[in-house]
Amino acid sequence: MAAKTLGPTSTFGSRGVQSLAQTDRRSRTFWTPTNELSPGQIDEQNCETYISGSNVPTPNPAIGANSELSNVLRERFFTLLPGENIVRQLGVQIYRGPFTGGIFTELPPKAHLQSLFEVSYDDINCLWPLFNPSILISLLDEHYASDAASAVNSFARWGLLNTATAIAIQSRAAEGSYSEMIDLSWHFFKNSFSVFPAIVSRGSDLLALEALLAMALFMQGSSDLRTTSLLISEAARLSLTLGFHKKSYYLGMDPVIAERQKRAFWIAYILDRDMSIKTGMPSVYKDDDISLEYTNSDSLGCPGDIISSETWLEATVFRLRTELAVIESDIQNRLYSEKSSKRTASQLLQAVVELDYRLEDWKEKVPLNIQPGRIIWSAVTARKEPIILLHYVYYCAMSAVHSFAAHLMPVDDVSLLSQSISSRIIHTNMAQESVRLLQHLPPQAPGYLWQILFYPLSACIALVAILLKYPTDVRARSHLRHIGDFVKFLNKVQQHNVLDVERMLHLCTEFEKLVVDATTMETNVLQSAEFPTTGCSNTCLNANAQRLISQQAFYGHHMHLAQGLMGNMPALQALAANVFFDLLPEQKANSSTGVLAPALLNPETYQFAFTQGFNKH
Structure with a gap:
């Protein structure tokens, strides 16, 4: 006989335990005895049913239905039931959903936001064609036309509007007000992030x-970097959930709507592949499952209806980024995946040759200008x-x-040795070009500048590794000059108070000292007839340089080391700390930010953090 349980809909009267006992028999309408019993027997069996499995001793039926012990046991059982107030609280908690939208700050007036949206997205849309002002304004109309409760309950709309507001605030910040505007923008982003669980678990449309x-x-x-990676991976997963990766999904769809959805998919794809090659983390996407064609290289490639040469150029660049992301995917899979470690050196060399050909073929498709x-x-x-x-x-x-090929072992094979030398030259060329690009970079807001600094920092690490290993390289002076140029650029950023890059500047200055000492010592050795000319021995170098040369990871994927210094991926942080621990400024990395990161860009500066323990709602 099944015991009756107190379900979430159980309610109790306001007249205490005695009334509970009186109403209990009437509420048991779902139980039908197989044989007709007397009222006393029913009372006794009900009591036995309730206390079955509890610590209350079960009465012996032989004692009799109307025994005093049966009544005492029944009364003792009902005293164990929670009081009316506790039950009411439990009922409220049971029916409360686990995720609720938060409002850290109210959205500004509609007219103010409309004006802000109309002028704020040119800079970001030329990179990521996502924000269409007319669509955002229509979402504003919907938001302000709805009541307060339903406004927040439209999770995707609430999330997009608040993040769009946060990005607009940062994009319109004057040079001297970055700190205040970044602080303000985080209030709106926290509005968005409060509905992140709801969007991830229930998002079912393009808006999500x-x-x-x-x-x-x-x-x-x-x-x-961790939260960024989380958001990117969830966006990628949602794009697959919605079916945006399939060509058949767009059959019969309005071309403008289809192009908007394709843009969203390819933005997610590019971000995911970019994160994968920079961090070594597996991608969400599998290229074999994607049948969607690229976006058009016309005005539909960017939000809005204005057709101009600049809009066409931005759409062309976005399509080129998409094609390049597909090649990045192949690079990660064929050279840096766990599966690639099982391939032979000859197979890996063949992959290097093929990938180099694909990149050169992609380059030839880029307009000459x-x-x-x-x-x-x-x-x-x-722009x-x-x-x-x-x-x-x-x-x-x-x-x-080519950094992979340059350190491909073993090098006793003639073809491998030749490719290793060739790849080392190409790798240094790419590193120098990455530093040289900084001279063409217009003044940038702190957040975007921080993203860009990843590339020259990675290049600087690569040049240092090459100089310490080959201090007599014929291009050693050129390598030194480019490292010095990056140090000068960081000095300029620091002096103009654009962004606090003091810790990155400190590290790169130490790099510069190391390679200057190494090349100077090697030059002195070559000028002395007492020493062989086959290269500088480790005794010529200081302890830091010797230790770096002995680190295998120092000659691996320099982008991973750069991310370990700038971001907060635990595995990459540990890798970078192990390689550079005696060169880094005295500040430990933590779960929210990288060891070189400035406080201005640390989310915890704006209380975007998780407290220890649980908060009672």
Whole structure:
């Protein structure tokens, strides 16, 4: 006989335990005895049913239905039931959903936001064509036309509007007010992030995907790489859940709507692949499952209906980024995945050759006026940021291929040795180009500048590694000059108070000292007839240089080391700390930020943090 349980809908009267006992028999309408029993027997069996499995002793039926012990036991059982107030509280807690939207600050007046949206997204749309002012304004109309409760309960709309507001505030910040505007923007981003669980678990449309992508783009301007990665991976997963990766999904769809959805998918794809090659983390996507074609290289490639040469250029750059991301995927899978470690050196060398060919073929498709190696920067009239970022991604991909080949072991095979030497030259060329690009970079807001600094820092680490290993390289002076140029750039940023890069400047200054000492010592050795000319022995170098040379990770994927210094991925932080621990400034990395990251870009500066323990709601 099943025992009756107190379900979430159980309610109790206001007349105490006695009334509970009186109403208990009447509430048991679902139980039907197989044989007709007397009232006393029913009371006794009910009592036995309730206390079955409890610590209250079960009465012996032989004692009799109306025994005093049966009554005592029944009364003792009912005294164990929770009081009316406790039950009411439990009922409220049971029916409360686990996720609720938070309001850290109210949205500004509609007219103010409308004006802000109309003028704020040109800079970010030229990089990531996501924000359409007319669509955002229509979402504003819906938001302000609804009541307060339903306004927040539309999770995707609430998330997108608040992140769009946060990004707009930062994009319109004057040079001297970055700190105040970044602080303000975080209030709105926290509004968005409060509905992140709801969007991830219940998001079912394009708006939900755009909200996640907007959050990811905002977080890219912080030092919190983990949260950025989380947002990107969830956006990628949602794009697959919605079916945006399938060509058949768009059959019969309005072309403008279809293009908007394709844009959202490819933004998620690019961000995911970019994160994968920079950090070594597996991608969400599998290219074999994707049948979607690229976006059009026309005005539909960017939000809005204005057709101009600049809009066409930005759409072309976005498509080129998409094609390059597909090659990045192949680089990660064929050279840096766990599966690649099982391939032979000859197989890996063949992969290097094929990937290099694909990158060169991609480069030839880039219009001559913006092509890496051929562009005349003084003749560029459009925004330079998307072109610079495109070049950085290309150099990054080439470096990933050829840094791998440069250290491919064993090198006793003639073909491997030849490819290793060739790849080392290409790798240094890419590193130098990455530093040289900084001279064409227009003044930037702190968040975007921090994203860009990843590339020259990675290049600087690569040049230091090459100089310490080959201090007599014929291009040693050129390598030294480029490292010095990056140090000068960081000095300029620090002096102009654009961004606190003091810790990065300290590290790169130490790098410069190490390589200057190494090349100077080697020159002295070569000028002395008493020593062989085969290279500088470890005794010529100081302890820091010797230790770096002995670190295998120092000659691995330099992008991973750069991310370990700038971001907060635990595995990469540990890798970078192990390689550079005696060169780093005295500040430990933590879970929210990297060891080189400035406080301005640390989310915890703006109380975007998780407290220890649990808060009672």
